[in-house]
Amino acid sequence: MILIIGRKIRDLFRWPALQLSSDAGSCSNCRRCSAACPMSLDVNLMVRQGIMENSECILYGCCVEVCPENAIGYTFRG
Known part of the structure; x- marks a missing residue:
């Protein structure tokens, strides 16, 4: 809940x-x-839709680590 408010x-x-x-x-x-x-989370669907923002995502990064094509990464933006 606190993550969502944040x-x-x-x-x-x-x-x-x-x-x-x-x-x-x-x-x-x-x-x-x-x-x-x-x-x-259905990260594959998020990638396909181009919408990586999800209120339940805790940015743990497992999806980034296991992607063999480097299709998922981190960015710092506002």
Whole structure:
């Protein structure tokens, strides 16, 4: 709950923050990212849609580590 409130405040003031980024064109649809996610998110779908922001994502980074195509990464933006 606190993470959700924190994200809403961050978005309101447009403070920069660490976020996930994706390149759908590089994705091979192997689904390893979704299988590795500790929050059981459908990361593969997030990559395909180009929407990596999810209120339940804790930025643990398993999806980044297991992606064989480097289609998922980190970015720092506001």
